[in-house]
Structure formats: structure tokens, C-alpha cells
Amino acid sequence: MLVAMATDIIGMPRAGPDASWLSRRLQTNRLEYLDRDDVDELKHKVVTALDRGGRRPRFGTYEKHAQLALAEVPDVPAPRILEIGSGLGGLSRKLLELHPTAEVTVTDVDPGFVADIAAGDLGSHPRATVRVMDATAIDTQDGHYDLAVFALSLHHLAPPLAAQVFSEGTRAARKLLIIDVRRPSIPLHLAMLAAVLPFTRVPVVHDAVISGLRAYSPSALRALAHHADPAITVEFRTRRMGPTVMLASRN
Numbered sequence: 001m002l003v004a005m006a007t008d009i010i011g012m013p014r015a016g017p018d019a020s021w022l023s024r025r026l027q028t029n030r031l032e033y034l035d036r037d038d039v040d041e042l043k044h045k046v047v048t049a050l051d052r053g054g055r056r057p058r059f060g061t062y063e064k065h066a067q068l069a070l071a072e073v074p075d076v077p078a079p080r081i082l083e084i085g086s087g088l089g090g091l092s093r094k095l096l097e098l099h100p101t102a103e104v105t106v107t108d109v110d111p112g113f114v115a116d117i118a119a120g121d122l123g124s125h126p127r128a129t130v131r132v133m134d135a136t137a138i139d140t141q142d143g144h145y146d147l148a149v150f151a152l153s154l155h156h157l158a159p160p161l162a163a164q165v166f167s168e169g170t171r172a173a174r175k176l177l178i179i180d181v182r183r184p185s186i187p188l189h190l191a192m193l194a195a196v197l198p199f200t201r202v203p204v205v206h207d208a209v210i211s212g213l214r215a216y217s218p219s220a221l222r223a224l225a226h227h228a229d230p231a232i233t234v235e236f237r238t239r240r241m242g243p244t245v246m247l248a249s250r251n
């Protein structure tokens with residue numbers, strides 16, 4: 001039985017266990033530049049472009065995602081927040097800016113990104129700790145954090161590892177907030193691919209196309225959480241426009 005469940009999650013389509021024939025084809029095993037260790041320059045271009053986009057006034061992701069995260073800890077006077085998959089740390093910087101007493105642990109699996117963060121303002125911020133950390137093996141005791149947040153990153157992981165993030169995130173923190181690329185409907189996805197495929201020589205477009213194909217649907221996210229532990233409950237906070245937003249916790 002356990003072996004059957006493991007096989008199910010390994011082969012689960014990104015569009016979920018009941019995905020249609022066509023949506024099963026709208027996915028890829030191809031890696032983003034961000035996932036590769038052999039393309040340093042391209043990887044740097046992508047993470048820098050994402051960081052620029054994240055910082056943009058009004059339309060940037062960092063402030064929006066920080067507000068979503070802080071809405072999960074309204075009654076905690078000095079919330080302990082763990083950011084996993086922080087890239088260059090822009091979301092954590094916003095959390096510290098918007099909340100005067102929050103303590104933030106800023107982490108990513110990529111030692112180069114973490115070194116860049118540590119060398120900047122967050123490296124000496126009195127309420128920030130900067131560390132290398134793998135979201136699938138969080139190095140802390142149970143319930144240490146009030147909130148763990150994983151933004152625009154879950155789609156980088158294959159289903160067994162993504163399920164492990166649910167398991168680890170809800171163990172290390174009371175709440176796990178997943179914000180990720182929204183999987184488009186099939187017609188929209190086909191139209192988007194037709195529009196952007198000619199531009200995949202641009203590194204950030206290359207990664208964005210793969211992100212869309214690897215994004216998990218809501219039913220896939222439910223299946224991952226259930227596979228991690230049936231005791232994990234999930235709630236979606238996704239708005240009409242914008243990314244998939246999901247809160248996971250254990251009762």
C-alpha cells in the first residue's frame with residue numbers, strides 16, 4: 001500500500017491526480033536555469049531579473065507576498081518567520097520593513113544566493129538570520145517558527161520533494177504559507193505558450209515558460225499535502241488574479 005502511494009506521488013501530473021490527457025502533456029521535466037549548477041551566468045541573470053521585478057513599486061511581488069504572510073500572524077507580537085527559497089531575500093527584507101518586531105530567518109538552498117544576502121544589508125540586520133537551508137530538510141526543532149513561507153519556489157521541486165516541503169514546513173512552523181505560480185487554464189496556457197515561445201532565448205522567459213508547465217494545480221497541492229500527512233489541513237487564499245496562495249497547518 002505504501003509503495004503504491006509512493007509511486008502515485010512520483011508520477012502525479014502537475015495538474016493533479018485527475019488531470020486530463022491534454023493537461024498531462026502541458027508539463028515538462030526540463031529544468032529551469034535557476035535549478036542548474038552548470039549555468040552560473042544564466043542563473044544569475046534570472047535571479048537578478050526576478051529580484052528587480054519583485055522590488056518594483058506597486059506591481060512588485062515582494063510587498064504583496066509580505067502582506068499575505070503577515071496576515072497569517074496578526075496576533076503574534078514578535079512573530080518568528082522562516083523564509084525558505086528566498087532567492088536574493090527581497091521578501092524577507094519587506095517582512096522586516098513592514099513589521100517592526102518580526103524576527104526573520106532568511107534561507108535558500110543555493111549557497112551563492114545566501115552569500116549574496118549575507119554580504120548585504122540583511123547580513124547585519126538585528127532581526128534577521130541568514131542561512132543555507134533546504135526546504136525539504138528544515139534544520140530546526142518542531143514548532144520553532146510561527147510561520148514558514150515558500151514563495152514562487154514549490155514548482156521547482158518534483159512531487160516527492162514538494163510533499164516533503166509540506167511535511168517539514170508544517171513541522172517546523174505552526175503555519176506554512178505556499179505562494180506559487182498559478183497554473184493557467186488549458187486554453188490560456190496554450191495561448192501564452194504561443195505568445196512567448198519565440199522569446200525563450202531571454203533567460204527569464206525561458207524559466208517562466210518552464211515554471212508555467214511545472215506549476216501545481218490546487219488538486220495537485222491538496223494531493224501533495226495529503227501524501228505528506230493526512231493530518232495536514234489546507235486552505236486556499238488565491239485571489240481572482242495573482243498567484244496560487246495556500247496555507248497548510250496541522251491541527
Ligand SMILES: C[S@@+](CC[C@H](N)C(=O)[O-])C[C@H]1O[C@@H](n2cnc3c(N)ncnc32)[C@H](O)[C@@H]1O
Nearest residue numbers: 085086087108109110134135136151152153156
Ligand atoms: C523563483 S526563485 C524564488 C525566489 C524568491 N522566493 C522570490 O519570491 O522571488 C526559487 C528559489 O527557490 C530556491 N529553491 C529551489 N529548491 C529549493 C529547496 N529544496 N530548498 C530551498 N530553496 C530552494 C532556488 O534556489 C531559488 O532561489
